[in-house]
Amino acid sequence: MLRSLALTSFLAGQSLRAAAQRDQVDNSNLDPLKFKSDGTFQISVFSDLHFAEDASSIGPEKDARTVKVMGDVIDAELPDLVVLNGDLINGESTFIHNSTVYIDQIVSPMVDRNMTWASTYGNHDHNRNLNGTAMLEREHTWPGSRTDSMVPGKDAGTTNYYLPVYASNCSSNCTPELILWFFDSRGGFYYQGGDQPNWVDKSVVEWFNETNADLREEYGNIPSLAFVHIPVYASLMLQNKGVDKNYHPGINDETVIQQGAGWCANKKGGCKYSDQDLPLMRALVATPGFIGLFSGHDHANSWCYKWEGKVGDMELAGNGINLCYGQHTGYGGYGDWIRGGRQIVVTQEGLENLEIDSHIRLESDEVVGQISLNSTYNADAYAATPNQKTFLNIASSSAPKQSTIPDSLAALSGLHDAFISPLNVFAGLATWLMW
Numbered sequence: 001m002l003r004s005l006a007l008t009s010f011l012a013g014q015s016l017r018a019a020a021q022r023d024q025v026d027n028s029n030l031d032p033l034k035f036k037s038d039g040t041f042q043i044s045v046f047s048d049l050h051f052a053e054d055a056s057s058i059g060p061e062k063d064a065r066t067v068k069v070m071g072d073v074i075d076a077e078l079p080d081l082v083v084l085n086g087d088l089i090n091g092e093s094t095f096i097h098n099s100t101v102y103i104d105q106i107v108s109p110m111v112d113r114n115m116t117w118a119s120t121y122g123n124h125d126h127n128r129n130l131n132g133t134a135m136l137e138r139e140h141t142w143p144g145s146r147t148d149s150m151v152p153g154k155d156a157g158t159t160n161y162y163l164p165v166y167a168s169n170c171s172s173n174c175t176p177e178l179i180l181w182f183f184d185s186r187g188g189f190y191y192q193g194g195d196q197p198n199w200v201d202k203s204v205v206e207w208f209n210e211t212n213a214d215l216r217e218e219y220g221n222i223p224s225l226a227f228v229h230i231p232v233y234a235s236l237m238l239q240n241k242g243v244d245k246n247y248h249p250g251i252n253d254e255t256v257i258q259q260g261a262g263w264c265a266n267k268k269g270g271c272k273y274s275d276q277d278l279p280l281m282r283a284l285v286a287t288p289g290f291i292g293l294f295s296g297h298d299h300a301n302s303w304c305y306k307w308e309g310k311v312g313d314m315e316l317a318g319n320g321i322n323l324c325y326g327q328h329t330g331y332g333g334y335g336d337w338i339r340g341g342r343q344i345v346v347t348q349e350g351l352e353n354l355e356i357d358s359h360i361r362l363e364s365d366e367v368v369g370q371i372s373l374n375s376t377y378n379a380d381a382y383a384a385t386p387n388q389k390t391f392l393n394i395a396s397s398s399a400p401k402q403s404t405i406p407d408s409l410a411a412l413s414g415l416h417d418a419f420i421s422p423l424n425v426f427a428g429l430a431t432w433l434m435w
Contacts, residue, residue: 022104022141030116030146033081033165035177039348041165043180044079044361045227046070046341047296047325050124050332051102053090058392062331063105065392066339069329069363070109073341077361081146081180082110085296085326086122086229087333091130091188099130100138111142118180119147120159122229122297123187123198131191132158132184148182151207155197157184160204162211167348175219177348181208183280185230185259197267198230199259199276205283212287221288223351225344231295232277233258235323237312238305245384249369250303250325250360251337253387257298278316285319291354292322292373294342299328299335302342302360302385304371306378322373327360331392338388339363363390 035041049070051063074082089102110117119139121132136158139145148161160183164176187198215222236256243252260276262269284290292304302325307318326342328335340362350356359370368385371377 037168041346042079043081043344045083045326046329047085048087049330050090053332065331069339073361082117084119086120087124091127096129100134103138116144126188128189155201157186159184179224181226183228200280205279223289226293230259230297246381248303249382249385254298254300294324301325302327336389338390
């Protein structure tokens with residue numbers, strides 16, 4: 001019995017290791033991001049995917065439905081770039097040997113359509129069994145990933161980088177029309193370690209300030225947007241001030257859980273908040289041409305708010321930058337609010353006045369929350385966003401299936417049970433007895 005047990009575990013492990021081995025792709029030769037010839041550049045933002053939530057029961061159904069949501073939104077919107085804005089994987093539900101393999105399924109909607117994407121990692125992507133560096137490496141076994149890591153050090157997190165976007169007629173040595181910044185708000189756990197702080201580290205803010213200054217010196221002021229998984233404290237203060245269904249259309253069913261929540265200034269737990277994200281907020285407010293920060297994390301929020309002046313107990317005053325949520329995309333994670341993705345539509349003409357448009361494309365194909373993030377946002381009235389919900393009905397067996405399942409995921413789904421059953425408990429002993 002024990003010999004058979006060990007053989008089953010050994011073969012399963014060998015198959016998973018084979019599935020996990022993929023060669024790197026050289027994504028450094030990707031064409032630069034450019035506006036289309038009509039002067040537009042569109043971004044589809046997918047937030048809180050939470051793949052691998054429960055691989056032994058309904059998890060695969062949730063993941064397949066999430067892949068369909070992503071694919072349907074992409075097909076309807078045809079964006080120029082997809083942003084995966086954190087919590088791609090439910091790291092606490094995976095093992096060291098299989099965590100990053102879920103990346104294959106996550107990026108399949110873009111790979112299947114020859115599209116390009118860029119990621120930030122969230123608190124669930126940082127876990128004892130899930131390594132941000134390994135996730136990044138796995139992304140780059142597929143063509144199209146622009147995800148990068150430009151700030152070294154354990155405390156920096158992983159996904160801190162920027163991407164320039166150029167005019168359609170740019171050939172070489174052009175001034176960017178737009179800069180996209182990506183920040184890792186960390187949280188969760190250090191890989192094989194303890195609790196990890198849940199805010200953008202000061203080393204990253206220092207890098208941002210220095211890099212930003214270098215870009216301005218070379219090119220002048222360039223309009224910019226930023227993406228980070230966990231929202232900043234100003235979002236909570238604006239929510240406390242009041243989110244209006246017509247002036248800030250979107251779902252507002254959850255109290256903002258901001259960067260630094262639950263941490264003290266000495267990096268110990270037990271405090272409500274200690275200004276840990278103040279350096280980041282100060283840096284963004286001080287950036288000429290900065291238009292907006294896009295976050296996820298709070299699944300039940302999907303509004304935008306223009307931060308003007310001092311709000312709540314903050315001494316730092318906003319200067320009109322927009323703080324926006326995406327739309328909960330994944331069938332993993334808590335909540336049944338209808339899934340979808342925020343769309344950001346940038347035009348070269350609009351950038352002259354630091355204006356962009358945005359809306360949310362739902363899995364139902366409905367478009368809601370159409371807004372213009374211009375100088376009068378907060379004062380302009382829009383149609384309210386309906387608060388809809390969708391559910392995964394496993395019993396009906398009608399959940400859409402993923403069209404393309406990578407070989408690595410096929411092997412993983414068929415073998416995962418061997419690692420969460422009693423086989424896993426006795427594998428070490430059985431192998432010792434066998435060999």
